[in-house]
Each structure stands twice: as structure tokens, then as C-alpha cells.
Amino acid sequence: MLTVSPSSATGAPLPSSAAPPAVGSVRNLNLALGFSTALVVGVLAWVMFVTPADTNLGIVQKIFYFHVGTAFGMLLCLVGASACAAIDLMSPSEPIDAAGRALTEVGLVCALAVLTSGPLWARKSWGTWWTWEPRLTLTLLVSLVALAVMILRDIAGDSAQGRKIANSLAVLAAPMAYLIHIAVQKWGGTHPQVLQGGGISSSDMRIAFWGSVAAVLAMCFSLAALRYRTLRSEGQIQLLRLELSARELRRNRKEAA
Amino acid sequence: MTALRLTWLLLHKDLRIAARSREVLGFMLLFALLCVVVFAFGFLREGRAAEEQVPGVLWVTLLFTGTVGLLRLFAAEEEAGTLDLVSRTHAGTAPLFWSKALLQLAFSGVVTCFLLPVVLVFFDARLHGTGWILLSLALGLIGQAVLGTLAAALLVQVRLREALLPLVLYPLLAPLLLGGVKVTALAMGQSPQQAIDGWLELMVAFDAVVVVLSPWLFGRAIV
Amino acid sequence: MAQPYQPGKVRLPVQFAASAALVWQLLAASPAAADVALPAEGSAVAAPAGGETPRDLSKYKEESVPGGDLMILAYLVMWGLLGGFAVRMALRQGKLEREIASLQDRLDRGA
Numbered sequence: 001m002l003t004v005s006p007s008s009a010t011g012a013p014l015p016s017s018a019a020p021p022a023v024g025s026v027r028n029l030n031l032a033l034g035f036s037t038a039l040v041v042g043v044l045a046w047v048m049f050v051t052p053a054d055t056n057l058g059i060v061q062k063i064f065y066f067h068v069g070t071a072f073g074m075l076l077c078l079v080g081a082s083a084c085a086a087i088d089l090m091s092p093s094e095p096i097d098a099a100g101r102a103l104t105e106v107g108l109v110c111a112l113a114v115l116t117s118g119p120l121w122a123r124k125s126w127g128t129w130w131t132w133e134p135r136l137t138l139t140l141l142v143s144l145v146a147l148a149v150m151i152l153r154d155i156a157g158d159s160a161q162g163r164k165i166a167n168s169l170a171v172l173a174a175p176m177a178y179l180i181h182i183a184v185q186k187w188g189g190t191h192p193q194v195l196q197g198g199g200i201s202s203s204d205m206r207i208a209f210w211g212s213v214a215a216v217l218a219m220c221f222s223l224a225a226l227r228y229r230t231l232r233s234e235g236q237i238q239l240l241r242l243e244l245s246a247r248e249l250r251r252n253r254k255e256a257a
Numbered sequence: 258m259t260a261l262r263l264t265w266l267l268l269h270k271d272l273r274i275a276a277r278s279r280e281v282l283g284f285m286l287l288f289a290l291l292c293v294v295v296f297a298f299g300f301l302r303e304g305r306a307a308e309e310q311v312p313g314v315l316w317v318t319l320l321f322t323g324t325v326g327l328l329r330l331f332a333a334e335e336e337a338g339t340l341d342l343v344s345r346t347h348a349g350t351a352p353l354f355w356s357k358a359l360l361q362l363a364f365s366g367v368v369t370c371f372l373l374p375v376v377l378v379f380f381d382a383r384l385h386g387t388g389w390i391l392l393s394l395a396l397g398l399i400g401q402a403v404l405g406t407l408a409a410a411l412l413v414q415v416r417l418r419e420a421l422l423p424l425v426l427y428p429l430l431a432p433l434l435l436g437g438v439k440v441t442a443l444a445m446g447q448s449p450q451q452a453i454d455g456w457l458e459l460m461v462a463f464d465a466v467v468v469v470l471s472p473w474l475f476g477r478a479i480v
Numbered sequence: 481m482a483q484p485y486q487p488g489k490v491r492l493p494v495q496f497a498a499s500a501a502l503v504w505q506l507l508a509a510s511p512a513a514a515d516v517a518l519p520a521e522g523s524a525v526a527a528p529a530g531g532e533t534p535r536d537l538s539k540y541k542e543e544s545v546p547g548g549d550l551m552i553l554a555y556l557v558m559w560g561l562l563g564g565f566a567v568r569m570a571l572r573q574g575k576l577e578r579e580i581a582s583l584q585d586r587l588d589r590g591a
Binding site: 033040044059060062063066067070105106109110112113116117120121123124219222223226227229230233234236237240241243244247 | 548550551553554555557558559561562565566569570572573576577579580583584586587590
């Protein structure tokens with residue numbers, strides 16, 4: 001994908017590329033984004049106009065569809081990020097590392113969405129903004145860990161050391177998240193007001209539910225691809241800068257000789 | 258020279274440094290005392306006895322004090338610039354990791370011996386189920402020292418690490434903290450044995466995961 | 481340095497602004513909006529005219545919580561977050577690509 005290889009910095013001729021090298025296909029990415037936006041709008045229209053309101057909870061129950069969708073998205077993104085980190089730690093690879101970073105950030109955005117839509121729903125259905133209910137607690141703690149990984153990576157910069165550090169933490173986060181899950185289950189288990197399933201009672205609701213899950217996952221994929229592309233472009237800029245300064249050095253040496 | 262002997266040598270060196278200056282341990286003890294005093298200001302109403310707050314105060318103070326120790330754990334190597342050298346023994350990075358983890362464990366063990374009576378006196382509480390509480394403290398301190406050593410090592414060369422260490426460490430330590438507080442509260446409330454057992458199992462599982470994973474990640478990330 | 485017009489850069493933000501507007505229209509037209517417009521029974525909570533924010537949980541009755549408001553807020557925050565992320569990344573990508581082009585240009589001219 002990269003048209004400039006590190007070896008070119010050491011004297012090999014650059015590939016003659018007149019057009020700016022593209023990382024991934026811009027058209028495919030726009031297509032994916034357009035598709036997921038259309039899917040989201042369609043499912044949203046279905047949820048608003050076709051799906052009946054829940055008999056017990058009323059209109060607020062419609063938060064549920066996309067709330068669960070973003071929760072799925074968060075889970076998948078963060079698990080994927082952890083896997084990418086593990087792979088990169090064992091055999092370093094730029095694309096895998098960039099994918100891991102992109103997934104971490106998209107997972108974090110999803111976590112924020114879950115953590116705001118959750119309390120809004122809970123306010124109506126449980127009568128309180130927040131309870132230390134297992135799933136809420138788990139989401140909060142896991143998103144804090146993901147936030148730590150992201151901040152660490154940003155602060156440690158693009159050094160090889162910083163990459164290893166952040167990826168180690170991301171690897172550690174996976175089994176820890178499982179332990180946190182067990183712990184908060186035991187801890188918050190005394191609160192019986194967990195609403196199971198959100199009360200899917202009609203086939204319209206089922207369509208809305210799976211449709212919104214699919215829409216959010218498609219959106220997550222597109223966003224991750226978008227972020228992946230910026231990360232790869234940043235890497236490309238670094239290589240180009242390296243190449244430029246190498247040339248300057250060579251020219252200076254030639255002039256001095 | 259075996260890995261065990263190397264570990265002992267490194268630990269011995271750190272203990273001798275600690276015995277000579279007594280800085281870190283002294284500050285940890287002082288900090289623990291201050292924590293308890295501040296918690297007393299926060300929680301006590303008209304100086305009444307507040308036994309129900311003892312578990313929380315005890316474990317949170319241990320967490321905070323442990324962080325103070327962890328921030329200085331690799332100070333000697335860092336200042337002398339020898340972290341690279343001591344981590345490259347022929348026995349790998351394990352000796353360095355375990356010597357540091359044991360040092361942190363020793364420090365927090367001393368702090369706990371000091372802290373427990375202080376909390377009990379200040380909060381006017383009486384200890385029930387001492388055996389279980391001590392067991393949970395041991396499990397909690399092991400997990401915290403091992404995971405904390407890894408976190409401290411990861412952050413040695415990172416900017417802003419004083420702020421980052423809690424951010425990295427506290428969410429990951431949540432199961433241990435929940436377990437410790439629960440066991441202490443249950444034991445003090447003379448609850449049935451089964452309730453305590455479940456939480457102790459969780460703490461053992463946490464320690465097992467951490468003891469296996471941390472040295473491996475340490476070796477991967479440091480060298 | 482003058483930048484040539486590149487259509488791919490502009491489209492993404494516009495796409496998202498348009499879809500955000502569409503979502504807003506949908507939300508406003510949906511049955512949920514009717515639910516909001518209805519005066520809730522506990523009007524003191526639904527419209528805190530006195531400016532007092534109720535702290536006491538018993539003041540909130542199940543029926544008096546405006547569910548439609550909560551739902552619209554939840555959806556706005558959710559899509560605001562995802563859309564904001566997309567727009568930010570699209571803008572950054574535009575900047576990065578301009579930088580890549582200028583670097584490549586310098587390299588080509590130097591060669």
C-alpha cells in the first residue's frame with residue numbers, strides 16, 4: 001500500500017509516482033460510509049415510524065435499539081483492538097498496529113454513546129440516572145481502560161517503545177475485562193431491576209433491533225476504516241519526511257566533497 | 258547463576274538501598290497516615306464510631322499508598338540509566354520483574370502492618386474474622402504489587418506518568434478492590450462462609466492471571 | 481502554496497451535514513415528537529418553569545418523565561458522537577493528503 005518503502009531512504013531510487021499515493025481506495029471508503037449512513041437512516045426511519053412503542057415503557061424504549069447496537073459495536077471494536085495489539089506485539093506490523101489504534105478509538109466513541117444513551121434510558125425505565133448495575137459498571141470500567149490505552153499511545157508518541165507499551169496494556173485489558181465482568185456481576189448482583197431483553201414483543205421490533213445492530217456495526221467498520229486511513233497517511237508522511245532529509249544530507253555531503 | 262539467585266541479588270540490592278535511605282517507605286507510611294486522617298474528616302460525623310467505613314478506608318488507602326511506592330519503584334535504575342542493563346540478564350527480564358514486585362510487596366506489607374491498627378483505632382472498630390481479612394489483604398497486595406510493577410515499568414519513560422499510573426492501574430485493579438472490600442466487610446459483619454469464599458476465589462483467579470501475564474508482557478515491552 | 485480543488489475532500493463533511501439534517505427532520509416528524517409536545521401530567525417536572533432542579537427522586541413519577549425528550553437527546557448524542565468522529569477524521573485526512581502531496585512534490589522536484 002505504501003509507495004515509499006523505508007529502503008528508499010537509504011539510497012534506492014524512489015518509485016516515480018506522479019499522483020499522490022493513496023492509502024486504501026478513497027472511493028471504496030466513501031462507498032462504505034455512504035452505505036452505512038443510508039442503512040442508519042433507513043433503520044432510524046423504521047424505528048421511528050413503523051415500530052410500535054413499548055406498552056410498558058412507551059416511546060423511550062426506542063433508545064434500546066441503537067443503544068444495544070453501539071454496545072455491540074464497542075465490544076467488537078475493543079476485542080478486535082486487543083487482538084490486533086497481541087498480534088503486533090508478537091510480530092510487529094504497521095497495518096495491524098494502525099488497525100488496532102483505529103478500533104480502539106471507534107470502540108471508545110461507541111462506549112461514550114452507550115454511556116450517555118444508557119442513563120437516559122435508565123432514567124425512564126429504572127427511575128434513576130445511574131445504578132451500579134453490572135453491565136453499566138463493566139462498560140464504564142472497560143471504557144476507562146480503553147481511554148488509558150489511547151492516551152498512553154498519544155503521549156508516548158510514535159516511538160517503538162510507546163507502541164509496545166500501549167499494546168501491552170491493550171493485551172492485558174482483555175483478560176482483565178473478563179475478571180471485571182465477573183467481579184461486577186457478583187458485586188452488583190443484588191440489584192434485581194435489570195430489565196432483561198428490553199421487551200421485544202413484535203416482529204417489527206425484532207427487525208428494528210437487528211437492523212440497528214447491523215447499521216451500527218456497518219458504521220463502526222466505516223469509521224474504523226476512515227481512522228485507519230488517517231493513521232496510514234500519517235505514517236506515510238513520516239516516511240516522506242525521512243526521505244527528504246536523507247536527500248538533503250546526501251546533497252550536502254556531495255557539495256562538501 | 259540461576260534466575261532465582263539473580264532475583265535475590267537484585268532484591269537484596271534494592272532492600273539495601275531502601276534500608277540506607279528509608280525515603281520511599283517513610284513517605285508511604287506518612288502518606289497512609291494522612292489518608293486515614295483525611296478519610297476520617299470526610300466520613301466521621303461528630304466523632305461517632307463508623308465501623309462500616311473501615312473496609313473502604315483500609316483498601317482505598319492501600320491502593321493510594323501503593324501508587325506512591327510504585328512511582329518510585331524504578332527510580333534507582335532510571336536515575337543511573339541502568340534499566341537496559343539489569344533487564345538484559347542471561348535469565349531474561351524475569352529476575353528484574355520479580356525483584357521489583359517483591360520489593361513493592363515488602364513495602365506494602367510493612368504499610369499494611371502499620372495501617373490496620375491505625376484504621377481500627379481512628380474509626381473505633383473491632384476486628385472480626387481476622388484470618389479471612391489477613392488472607393484477603395495478602396491476596397490483594399500480591400495482585401496489586403505484580404500488576405502495579407508491570408504498569409510502573411511500562412510508564413518508566415513516559416511523560417506525565419504520575420498522572421497516567423492511576424489511569425492505567427485503577428480500572429484494572431477494580432476486581433481486586435471490590436473483592437478486598439467485600440471480604441473485609443463480610444468478615445467484620447460475621448457473614449456466612451460461602452459469601453466470603455466466592456470473593457476469595459475471584460481474588461485468587463485475579464492473582465493467577467496477573468502473575469502469569471505480567472512478567473511475559475514486561476519482557477515483551479521493556480526490551 | 482495553492483491547493484487544487486479536490487472533490488473528495490469536500491464531499492464527506494457535506495455528506496454528514498446532510499444526513500444529520502435528515503435525521504433531525506425524521507426525529508421532528510416522528511411520533512416521538514408528538515409525545516414530546518403533549519403536556520406531561522407532572523408539568524412541574526416536564527417544564528421546570530420555576531428554574532428549580534428537583535433533587536428528590538420521589539418527585540419524579542414514572543409517568544412524568546418525558547420519554548420522547550430523553551429519546552431524542554439520546555439519539556442526538558449518539559449520532560453526534562459518531563458523525564463528529566467521521567467529520568473530524570475526514571477533515572484530518574484532507575489535511576494529511578495535502579501534506580503528502582506537497583512533500584511528494586518537493587521530492588519530485590529535488591530528483
